[in-house]
Amino acid sequence: EAQVTQNPRYLITVTGKKLTVTCSQNMNHEYMSWYRQDPGLGLRQIYYSMNVEVTDKGDVPEGYKVSRKEKRNFPLILESPSPNQTSLYFCASSSLLADTQYFGPGTRLTVL
Amino acid sequence: QQPVQSPQAVILREGEDAVINCSSSKALYSVHWYRQKHGEAPVFLMILLKGGEQKGHEKISASFNEKKQQSSLYLTASQLSYSGTYFCGFTNAGGTSYGKLTFGQGTILTVHP
Numbered sequence: 766e767a768q769v770t771q772n773p774r775y776l777i778t779v780t781g782k783k784l785t786v787t788c789s790q791n792m793n794h795e796y797m798s799w800y801r802q803d804p805g806l807g808l809r810q811i812y813y814s815m816n817v818e819v820t821d822k823g824d825v826p827e828g829y830k831v832s833r834k835e836k837r838n839f840p841l842i843l844e845s846p847s848p849n850q851t852s853l854y855f856c857a858s859s860s861l862l863a864d865t866q867y868f869g870p871g872t873r874l875t876v877l
Numbered sequence: 878q879q880p881v882q883s884p885q886a887v888i889l890r891e892g893e894d895a896v897i898n899c900s901s902s903k904a905l906y907s908v909h910w911y912r913q914k915h916g917e918a919p920v921f922l923m924i925l926l927k928g929g930e931q932k933g934h935e936k937i938s939a940s941f942n943e944k945k946q947q948s949s950l951y952l953t954a955s956q957l958s959y960s961g962t963y964f965c966g967f968t969n970a971g972g973t974s975y976g977k978l979t980f981g982q983g984t985i986l987t988v989h990p
Contacts, residue, residue: 868918
């Protein structure tokens, strides 16, 4: 089944404790992206990747890192999480940017 | 800068029509429309590329006016299943960040029987 998976689905952590949210797709897609969703603000892009080893900042990259060493994986790294990073995070992928983006199920992160 | 969507919310009865508008202050290359139901991930509706085309998807269609930097989503003869939050997303023409997709704040659509 074609899908985008994210892990973990729920995470409660404390300020400053490094964490990684994994994202994997099995559709051989070149484009992958991370978004955060907050009430009233819609979806905001954090980082995107056009292909392996090619990443770029979205609209809200501060406090986040990404890497794209393999085509299927695009982990999101929070080196020192802060409470303002409490949010719902979505990973998405598509064959091209101008194509259907498939979203993962989301990761709800709470930073205390 | 986020696209501006209007209205912020709309309530319909089954069978009524609705229009959701989305505008940008920057030159656009493409417009993406997604729908998200409560507690779920966004789901793709359609993409319109630069060229002023109009696309249709059953009773949901959209237009893209690149001159006015606007797009509109048209929902006709609404069904209960149309309820959800609708997001438009823009990619901008020119520049180096051609992979950046910026979404609006969303329009909450509620369809009642």
